[in-house]
Amino acid sequence: MKADELVAVSTSLGGDFKSIEPHLVRLEKHLVLRTYLVGHQLSEVDTKIWLAIKTNRAAVSFVKKGTYTNLARWFTYIEQVHPEIQAEVKAADEQRRAKVAAASKAGASYSLALQDVEKGVVTRFLPEPSGYLHIGHAKAALLSDYFAHQAYDGKLRLRLDDTNPSKEKEEFQDAIVEDLALMGVKPDFVSYTSDYFDHLYDTCLKLINEGHAYADDTDVETMRDERMKGIASKRRGRTVEENLDIFQQMKDATEEGLKNCIRVKISVDNPNKAMRDPVIYRCNNVDPHHRTGRKWNIYPTYDLACPVVDSLEGVTHALRSTEYTDRNPQFEWFLDTLKLRKVHMWDFARMNFIRTFLSKRKLAKLVDTGRVWGWDDPRMPTIRGIRRRGMTIPALRDFILKQGPSRNVVVMDWTSFWAANKKEIDPVVPRHTAVSVKDAVKVVVMGDEAPAEPFTSDKPKHPKNPDVGMKKMAFSKELILDQADVKLFANDEEITLMQWGNAHVRAIPAADPIDQITVELNLKGDVRSTSKKVTWLSTQGQQLVKAELWEFDYLLTKDKLEEEDDLEKFLNPTTAVMEEAWCDEGVKELKKDDIIQLERRGYYRVDAGVDEGDKKGTIILFAIPTGKANK
Template sequence: MKADELVAVSTSLGGDFKSIEPHLIRLEKHLTLRTYLAGYTLSDIDSKIWLAIKSNRVAVSFVRKGTYPNLHRWFTYVEQAHPEIQADVKAADEARKAKIQAASRAGASYALALQDTDKGVVTRFLPEPSGYLHIGHAKAALLSDYFAHQAYKGTLRLRLDDTNPSKEKEEYQDAIIEDLALMGVKPDVVTFTSDYFNHLYDTCLTLIKAGHAYADDTDVETMRDERGRGIASKRRERTVEENLAIFDAMKNGTEEGLKNCIRAKISFDNPNKAMRDPVIYRCNINDPHHRTGNTWKIYPTYDLACPVVDSLEGVTHALRSTEYTDRNPQFQWFLDTLKLRQVFMWDFARMNFIRTFLSKRKLAKLVDNGRVWGWDDPRMPTIRGIRRRGMTIPALRDFILKQGPSRNVVSMDWASFWATNKKEIDPVAPRHTAILKKDHCKLAIMGDEAPAEPRTEDKPLHPKNPAVGTKKVAFSKELIIDQADAKSFKDNEEITLMQWGNAIVRAVASGDPITSLTCELNLKGDVRATEKKVTWLSTQGQQLVDAELWDFDYLITKDKLEEEDDLEQFLNPTTATMEEAFCDEGVAKLKKDDIIQLERRGYYRVDKGYNDGDDKKVVLFCIPTGKNK
């Protein structure tokens, strides 16, 4: 092997055994007559490859077993003859522990004592492509990513659980992959449950032939009632031959087949209802699968596909929310009955927020009924929705990882979620000014200090961060201010015009609304002594920018929506409000997704830039900060 080939090998010794086996074989051949990989002393490439193997628990296990004699000889010799290399190993271990301790200090414990991690760690994220990812999915994805790539040098698999063609779309599949990339989650392998339809079909045949599954034509309501009361189905004792014949009829989508499903024969009266003969195969002849088309007329359920494919794909640790805890014994039953490789489970609490629901079925209903603008609506708890509202990815990751993999189920307020985001955006958000169009008040500047002609000055975009840059601020005798400010002024009251200086109120026009007032500049006045700091815009010396300022409320009026609740009864009738405003001309330069602060109003995300369309206006979405208004 040449030097560049050895370098390539050193960077490829990650992942599962299947992906690294060819590299181990190449190293085995290369070392047939060599003590070192390169030269006659410990080289840099020897150190890199030794450390790469050492840090991959799967690789080191095979090397130590002596599966590759030359590689085993070299690995052991380097370990014994060069104790200095152990310092690098120790440093890597300490770095990993430091990450875990840092997460614990941040409010979450990651010391889970996962089983058999010395044999390698392979986690998976298993979303169904039946909707867009929401914040609950984000927690599952980020935790699986954390344990695979940070806590342990392992592998993260993304598997799209596409077993229900009546609800799944390629649109959702693509969106899931895009959203994970947006969150910085980079799976090492991407697969689909549909990749294993042939294997799962054969698995179901195996269960039927062994007497561990049966065909059942009981109607849905009766089956649900019997499972709830622990009553055996009248079809439970069908013969193997009869079950095989019906399963074949299901596969062909015949009239008889369509009446039936296949159920695992576990128990009919187990105290754990998840163990009461779950359905493992169903017919569907009406909806083409978005990947396999009309090839199949029967599809496995999650209960069968999850344990079988997890084991088949080499998953070592499956993390899922506590709503699946009752299914853990069922998962284990399939592994034991089918004599499959063990997969360890860890349950974590799902993220629950007040006045929020995460049911994809209910969220889809809002989209389909036009109650929201789409899956990326800023009122939706989807990744795209909260991103459109103004949540940054670093804040999202930080917030979720601080929750950790605890099993304690809590219902959180959104305040802490958005407060985390404020810490990210406040140090870098440029400051701009907006005056509401409705009933805005004209303010005339008088006195010796009033500018004779309109002029502009460069002012900092951020009072504490010069790196954000500067903006042009126009000064003139003709200003506009908000009506609420005008109504609060008293004659001869001294106020502060922000980014200009103090002024004294001299004349306020009578009426409601107030249409105009006059002020005399007092730039020598102490800005710290005034009670009122007022935002304003000059109507001269700049081209004011038209803007829409949007704000949003919760979609539902109830803190916790129960499964049996009628969604329509608890929908908030007004969840979006908009006010038209004038903004300073610097706002015209903003692009979609920029985040700014409008002085005295709050933080906003640019949903549409000034030049994004023919209407020449900016659309801004208010970003919550965690404080109640």
């Protein structure tokens, strides 16, 4: 055997007894007169193959039985003479355990005891391109990525489950790929269920020919009622010939064919309703498929495509949310009946948040009816929505991975979600100042310490992090303050003008609203002695920037929307409020997606900079929840 052939063998030692035995036979013959596989000392090929055998229980058991004497001699020799190879095995194992332990310490247990991991781990993420990824998809993607690339040295497959042309678009398909990249999820392979339409068609023919499937023209309501009551369809007894003929008519989209679907013959009255003759093929001759066009008038359902393609693609561990738990026996039935390679499954609890729904059908309705600005609306629970509202990717990943793969279903408040984000942004985002346009109060500064002329001074953008940089701050005799602050002042009270110093309040009018006050600077005053510390802006010495400050609320008025609830009855009538404000000149430098803190107001993400978007000259800022308020 040549070196490249030996390397190929090392990659093939990840299966069961049956699949690895031919490779062991080849190695046995190769080692008849050799101490090492290549050359006269430990080579990279020896190391790779020894590790491949050592980390596969099936392979190491086979070798240690002594059936192949030369292979056993070589394996034992390497183990005894080269302790460094053992250290490599130990280091890899310790590294994997450390990652699992770190995740557990962070708040989640990842000790799932996944089966047969020594044979290799291939996970998959299987979204349908019928909408944009939401927070629930993020959990599925990040967990599958974690087990493939961190817990084990495995592979992650992304498969777009495009079997329903009436809902799916290329737009959604591309957005899914982009959003995964944004989250740092890098699949090793990308495929589409539509890649397997020919194979799935042949699979359906096989099921019909073997008497496991039948054509059914029962109307939807009657079929649903019969399945609920455990009543057999009148079409269940059709002959193989009849079923094949109708399946062909479905493919040809004839009048008779379009009345039918194909169901598998599993059970009529199984207590698990997922086992009651599920539909595996449906007609659709109206909508062209975004990848295959008009080639097909029939499409496989998820129930058939998922187990078949998982097995074909080499998926070893399919992680999916607990809403699919009832379908696990059905998944196994297809693999057993079709004699396909087994796939291990693990169910985890989906992420549920109060006053939020994750149904793509309902989310699409909000988009289509104009209730929101689009799939990336900051009120939407999509990845793009929460990103647009100000969630950072590191905080998103950290929060989801801390939830772990537990099966315990809980409904979470958004508080902890946004609190995790605040921890990420607070130490690094620059501080700026804003004063309401509508409620701005003119302030005249007097006294010996009042500046004769406007001036600017360098101030830190972040009081505790000098690495954030410096900004120019303007000072003058003319300021503006917020009405809400001024209304709380008493005449002659000492206040603190933040980042300047103390001042005594003079001449507050009794009017409501207050339009102007006077203050007398007292820069020697002790800022620790004042109870009111207020933000302000100089109207001289800088060019103030107009800003739109947006606040968002929940889309729903009800904590948990039930399946039977009428969405329209529970939609929050007011979910977005905008306030116009003046900001300091420094915000001119900000660009889309920058995050800042407006002193005493909160954190904001820049949706459009001064020179960006439709409103030139105005900066658009979206308020970022901090976890203190349930928004």
